[in-house]
Amino acid sequence: MRILVVEDEKRLASFIKKGFEEQSYAVDIAGDGKEAEFLAHTNDYDLILLDILLPKQDGWKTCENLRNGGIEIPIIMLTALGEVSSRIRGLDNGADDYITKPFEFDELLARVRAHLRRSHSTMNLVMEVSNLKLDTRTRKVERGSDEVQLTNKEFALLEYLILNKNKIVTRTMITEHVWDIHFDAGSNVIDVIVNYLRKKIEIPGEPKLIHTIRGAGYMLKDE
Numbered sequence: 280m281r282i283l284v285v286e287d288e289k290r291l292a293s294f295i296k297k298g299f300e301e302q303s304y305a306v307d308i309a310g311d312g313k314e315a316e317f318l319a320h321t322n323d324y325d326l327i328l329l330d331i332l333l334p335k336q337d338g339w340k341t342c343e344n345l346r347n348g349g350i351e352i353p354i355i356m357l358t359a360l361g362e363v364s365s366r367i368r369g370l371d372n373g374a375d376d377y378i379t380k381p382f383e384f385d386e387l388l389a390r391v392r393a394h395l396r397r398s399h400s401t402m403n404l405v406m407e408v409s410n411l412k413l414d415t416r417t418r419k420v421e422r423g424s425d426e427v428q429l430t431n432k433e434f435a436l437l438e439y440l441i442l443n444k445n446k447i448v449t450r451t452m453i454t455e456h457v458w459d460i461h462f463d464a465g466s467n468v469i470d471v472i473v474n475y476l477r478k479k480i481e482i483p484g485e486p487k488l489i490h491t492i493r494g495a496g497y498m499l500k501d502e
């Protein structure tokens with residue numbers, strides 16, 4: 280899952296980025312409303328966290344423009360403006376949710392998960408493919424009765440493959456949803472991580488889950 284954080288306070292922006300990265304999300308930061316619009320139209324985000332008081336263009340206007348521009352992903356406003364009128368204006372301008380600062384990070388994470396479940400029809404609290412289980416809340420992964428320890432990137436990749444099970448997932452799609460803007464397009468890091476993931480989740484004698492689709496990408500098959 281890839282998130283755009285729109286926040287002009289650099290320390291808060293990097294705190295949020297780090298917190299989400301620890302939970303396997305890929306995060307980009309926009310420091311003003313115009314940059315947010317540009318990035319939202321350039322990259323394929325799963326959710327946007329949007330501050331209101333921003334340089335160049337405030338969050339209300341940014342939200343309205345994003346909606347008018349066809350951006351349909353969940354937008355959560357995250358702001359110090361707690362008055363009822365500010366909340367109403369945020370929701371009326373197209374936001375799905377509104378969280379006031381200071382906030383509890385665990386609550387922010389839970390709300391993000393809730394919105395992602397609603398926007399991705401294939402996302403469940405616990406997702407299962409064959410005898411592989413991934414719990415989106417605890418981030419616990421099991422194959423059969425064995426727990427599998429994954430790195431953040433391996434987990435994010437597996438989650439994305441499961442969300443798109445039985446469909447071809449291209450390297451571009453993986454780049455868009457599992458990596459942030461600093462992804463090096465010339466590297467073979469996706470293939471490397473797919474191989475690490477395979478070594479951890481594939482078990483000899485059990486159905487093979489991750490299939491390479493030559494010239495296209497990968498497919499996680501539910502046999």
Ligand code: CA
Pocket residue numbers: 286287288330331332333
């Ligand atoms: Ca601000």
